[in-house]
Amino acid sequence: MAPKTLIxxxxxxxxxxxxxxxxxxxxxxxxYFLDSGTLLGAVRHKGFIPWDDDIDIGMLRxxxxxxxxxxxxxxGSEYFLQTYRTDGAxxxxxxxRKKGTTFVEFRLRNIPMEHGLFIDVFPYDFLPQEGDVWQxxxxxxxxxxxxxYRLIPDRALRPDGSLTWYPKAILRRMVHWxxxxxxxxxxxxxxxxx
Numbered sequence: 001m002a003p004k005t006l007i008x009x010x011x012x013x014x015x016x017x018x019x020x021x022x023x024x025x026x027x028x029x030x031x032y033f034l035d036s037g038t039l040l041g042a043v044r045h046k047g048f049i050p051w052d053d054d055i056d057i058g059m060l061r062x063x064x065x066x067x068x069x070x071x072x073x074x075x076g077s078e079y080f081l082q083t084y085r086t087d088g089a090x091x092x093x094x095x096x097r098k099k100g101t102t103f104v105e106f107r108l109r110n111i112p113m114e115h116g117l118f119i120d121v122f123p124y125d126f127l128p129q130e131g132d133v134w135q136x137x138x139x140x141x142x143x144x145x146x147x148x149y150r151l152i153p154d155r156a157l158r159p160d161g162s163l164t165w166y167p168k169a170i171l172r173r174m175v176h177w178x179x180x181x182x183x184x185x186x187x188x189x190x191x192x193x194x
Contacts, residue, residue, distance in 0.1 A: 007053055010103075013117045014055045017079065017096050021057070021119065024074050030067050032059045035122060055119040064123035068094060080114050089113040092144060094121040 025032050035056040059067060071081045075096065080086075082095040089095070090111065097116035104115045127133050 010053050013098055014119055017098055017119045018055050024071055028070050030063050032057045058122045058124050061123045061125050082114055087113045
């Protein structure tokens with residue numbers, strides 16, 4: 001199958017997922033917005049960026065939490081709402097996946113989780129009104145990095161044959177095992193206090 005044909009099939013399935021999410025959001029009056037390349041594609045291309053293979057949407061945190069509580073029971077049976085809590089996926093946001101499809105991200109290839117085509121659903125939080133905003137952002141980034149190190153043992157990039165790739169892969173495994181003293185739940189709870 002030609003890559004151009006494949007990307008169009010991926011985009012069609014992702015659009016189907018988005019329409020299901022949109023149905024739920026309309027029914028329960030949950031506001032959301034297109035995000036990142038999805039927004040750029042909608043404005044500049046009146047649809048997808050031709051080579052883009054994902055859909056991103058965002059919600060304010062309170063709307064996101066409400067969506068999670070409703071979508072679990074309202075999504076059609078051919079969809080799966082994925083968070084760390086649903087199947088241990090190493091993500092700090094939600095994905096809505098299409099069951100019966102496969103899209104395996106290289107860094108997640110060895111993780112037992114749902115691997116169907118998906119759209120990303122990102123929560124948006126407000127920055128604190130007081131205190132050092134950059135310190136807050138750094139604390140959030142550090143927390144996310146710990147979460148990733150704890151749950152993903154492998155490097156994100158495919159082996160490229162370079163002499164540095166393999167030592168970095170071994171180092172990544174060591175860092176992964178060093179983070180086993182931190183439970184993912186602790187990191188997630190830490191988010192509420194950042």
